[in-house]
Amino acid sequence: MTNKSDLLAEFQLAIIEGDAERAKGAAQKCLDNGITPIEAVEVGMRDGLRIVGEKFEKLELYLPDMILAAEAGNEAMKVLEPAIAASDQRATPPGIVIIGAAKGDIHTIGKNILTMMLKLTGFIVQDLGEDVSATTFLEQARKLNADIIAISSLMTSTMPSQREVINLLNDIHERDKFKVIVGGAPVTQQWADQIGADGYAETAAGGVTLALKLVA
Amino acid sequence: MIDFFEVIKRALTGPYYSEQDFTLKVLVPKLRAIIKKYGIIYDSATPVPSNDQLADDVFRAGVELCAEVGCYCKDTSRVIRFTTDEILEALRDAPSQPFFGEGSDRKAMFARKPESSDPPYCYVGAGGSVVTSEDVFVRLVEGYGRNPLSDSITCPTLTKINGMEIVASSPLELLACIRAVELGRAALRRAQRPGLPIMNSIATGVTATGKIGGSAFGLRNSDCWVVGFTSPLKVQFGRMNEVAYIIARGAQLVGEAGEPMGGFAGGPEGIAVISIVYHILSILVLRSSVHLTFPMDIRYGCNTSWEIMWPISVAAQAMSRNSHHPILNLAYTAAGPMTEMCLYEIAVAMINFVASGGNIEFGGVAKGTSPDRMSPLEPRFATEVAHAAAGLSRAQANEIITTLIPKYKDRLASPPKGATFQECFDWVSIQPCQEYIELYGQIKDELVGYGLKFK
Numbered sequence: 001m002t003n004k005s006d007l008l009a010e011f012q013l014a015i016i017e018g019d020a021e022r023a024k025g026a027a028q029k030c031l032d033n034g035i036t037p038i039e040a041v042e043v044g045m046r047d048g049l050r051i052v053g054e055k056f057e058k059l060e061l062y063l064p065d066m067i068l069a070a071e072a073g074n075e076a077m078k079v080l081e082p083a084i085a086a087s088d089q090r091a092t093p094p095g096i097v098i099i100g101a102a103k104g105d106i107h108t109i110g111k112n113i114l115t116m117m118l119k120l121t122g123f124i125v126q127d128l129g130e131d132v133s134a135t136t137f138l139e140q141a142r143k144l145n146a147d148i149i150a151i152s153s154l155m156t157s158t159m160p161s162q163r164e165v166i167n168l169l170n171d172i173h174e175r176d177k178f179k180v181i182v183g184g185a186p187v188t189q190q191w192a193d194q195i196g197a198d199g200y201a202e203t204a205a206g207g208v209t210l211a212l213k214l215v216a
Numbered sequence: 217m218i219d220f221f222e223v224i225k226r227a228l229t230g231p232y233y234s235e236q237d238f239t240l241k242v243l244v245p246k247l248r249a250i251i252k253k254y255g256i257i258y259d260s261a262t263p264v265p266s267n268d269q270l271a272d273d274v275f276r277a278g279v280e281l282c283a284e285v286g287c288y289c290k291d292t293s294r295v296i297r298f299t300t301d302e303i304l305e306a307l308r309d310a311p312s313q314p315f316f317g318e319g320s321d322r323k324a325m326f327a328r329k330p331e332s333s334d335p336p337y338c339y340v341g342a343g344g345s346v347v348t349s350e351d352v353f354v355r356l357v358e359g360y361g362r363n364p365l366s367d368s369i370t371c372p373t374l375t376k377i378n379g380m381e382i383v384a385s386s387p388l389e390l391l392a393c394i395r396a397v398e399l400g401r402a403a404l405r406r407a408q409r410p411g412l413p414i415m416n417s418i419a420t421g422v423t424a425t426g427k428i429g430g431s432a433f434g435l436r437n438s439d440c441w442v443v444g445f446t447s448p449l450k451v452q453f454g455r456m457n458e459v460a461y462i463i464a465r466g467a468q469l470v471g472e473a474g475e476p477m478g479g480f481a482g483g484p485e486g487i488a489v490i491s492i493v494y495h496i497l498s499i500l501v502l503r504s505s506v507h508l509t510f511p512m513d514i515r516y517g518c519n520t521s522w523e524i525m526w527p528i529s530v531a532a533q534a535m536s537r538n539s540h541h542p543i544l545n546l547a548y549t550a551a552g553p554m555t556e557m558c559l560y561e562i563a564v565a566m567i568n569f570v571a572s573g574g575n576i577e578f579g580g581v582a583k584g585t586s587p588d589r590m591s592p593l594e595p596r597f598a599t600e601v602a603h604a605a606a607g608l609s610r611a612q613a614n615e616i617i618t619t620l621i622p623k624y625k626d627r628l629a630s631p632p633k634g635a636t637f638q639e640c641f642d643w644v645s646i647q648p649c650q651e652y653i654e655l656y657g658q659i660k661d662e663l664v665g666y667g668l669k670f671k
Binding site: 056057059062063064067068103104105106107108109113155156157158160161185186 | 239240244346373375381382383384385389420422423446447452476477478479480481482483486514515517523583584585586587
């Protein structure tokens with residue numbers, strides 16, 4: 001009989017290598033051998049995705065590898081989700097994040113990396129792309145009942161657009177419904193404090209830690 | 217070379233891809249396959265390799281990748297493709313020695329070669345970094361103009377106009393663009409260098425409207441505009457609109473790209489190859505007279521780490537050995553002004569650029585993101601090191617760089633912020649404070665010990 005830890009290790013490896021077909025097969029094997037779907041998600045998949053994030057931080061893996069790992073995770077979830085639904089257990093995502101580049105800003109790499117890392121951590125993430133208006137952030141956050149609105153700016157001239165989102169939430173008395181976090185190369189903790197954001201992180205990894213803290 | 221109308225036509229009618237498919241299903245696999253095909257392998261022990269075969273292989277890999285991938289137009293979701301023949305023709309027909317500036321400050325920028333003793337063209341200033349006030353803008357630019365080794369100027373970015381925070385795409389952006397041009401010109405007149413070209417057009421501008429509108433208030437055809445790609449290998453109509461305007465007024469532009477290492481292009485090998493593709497697309501799509509490159513280390517937000525030296529060097533060697541189209545290399549330091557680390561980072565970047573065949577832009581101090589954290593002394597130091605490095609062999613450059621980087625590499629993740637312009641310079645005379653003069657002298661003396669000969 002195949003060892004339980006070997007099966008989980010194989011699942012984890014398939015995720016790390018971004019092999020969607022292998023990840024699906026490994027997830028099925030876990031279930032076939034009595035591993036609970038929750039354990040498969042927590043140990044096989046999330047730990048695999050966490051390792052991918054750590055390797056990215058050390059430049060041992062790159063952005064496309066993170067994307068492939070996340071896609072492998074999505075494919076594996078197609079096998080695991082029905083089993084989770086059939087059991088009494090539930091794998092609860094840490095939270096829902098609406099993310100985008102501030103109005104006027106077309107730079108997306110940093111935002112994309114944070115998006116991937118949040119997904120790897122288990123967050124449900126809606127990426128609104130670039131040049132996103134305050135009203136679009138609001139509408140999408142309402143629609144998905146988001147926990148967090150994350151806004152990036154690579155240019156100083158688009159930083160005021162981050163404040164516009166917070167001003168809008170204040171003006172319509174919905175500020176307490178969502179946590180707002182800001183980031184991007186010119187953004188600082190001082191700016192975040194000045195505009196009344198709930199948090200700021202300098203790096204994508206810091207952004208994940210911040211998001212986890214805010215939804216805890 | 218095919219004309220700009222043909223480029224526009226291809227942007228409108230080229231093959232359709234979703235943005236994600238272009239990146240993940242076309243670019244990434246083809247880039248990885250070409251790196252393998254040409255046997256391009258990063259050598260971590262030699263940040264500045266002296267390997268002509270490697271440089272030429274990277275060039276050929278870049279040409280092949282460019283023909284296979286092309287440039288993605290974000291507005292139409294179409295790919296602007298070029299054949300190998302069109303690419304080679306563009307490289308043959310590309311400008312070779314564009315002139316910039318007026319009067320005694322009119323000067324040509326040449327394509328240098330690796331190890332050349334020709335002094336590099338020095339494009340210096342703020343690298344678009346941000347300032348808190350119009351006063352700081354003027355005094356900084358005057359300080360940049362006073363450097364006798366400055367061949368052209370890169371102005372800072374205004375964050376306020378008349379005390380009002382500038383909001384992108386609002387009328388304040390356009391007004392600030394006009395103001396930035398007026399202030400830049402006035403500052404260079406104060407520096408007694410009225411003919412010195414402003415080469416980054418209007419850093420304050422985000423939109424084509426801002427840049428084009430602002431240009432009408434004092435930019436000359438002998439200046440230069442900077443127009444950039446979006447990562448990876450993408451262009452927007454906003455930028456192509458700027459190109460159309462610049463061509464129509466008979467002016468010139470610098471095409472720019474700063475691919476992050478760790479992003480879609482991957483590690484050092486990918487950055488080296490994609491840098492060649494950007495350079496070719498800069499000639500074809502942006503119609504550039506010069507190409508400016510600044511790959512960034514995604515971990516630190518700068519390009520002075522050990523690992524980023526190799527792709528910068530290899531790409532500069534590859535292009536300069538195989539093309540007459542000039543290259544500018546731009547540096548971003550992690551540390552701020554009046555720190556030993558910042559000066560070491562500048563020295564490392566300049567020595568690498570110059571020995572590898574590039575001209576220099578400097579630059580972004582303290583990652584180019586901290587308001588007022590820059591002064592005229594960092595670009596002055598950069599130009600002096602760059603001139604002193606002309607004629608160094610790549611092996612000599614490698615030896616100096618591998619000695620200097622260990623002095624700061626452990627601090628890249630948490631670099632010292634250093635001083636603001638107001639803190640390290642006398643505001644009235646625009647001269648560095650004594651502490652900074654001493655530090656600058658001390659590092660220059662140290663570099664003399666490594667074989668640099670300052671003039």
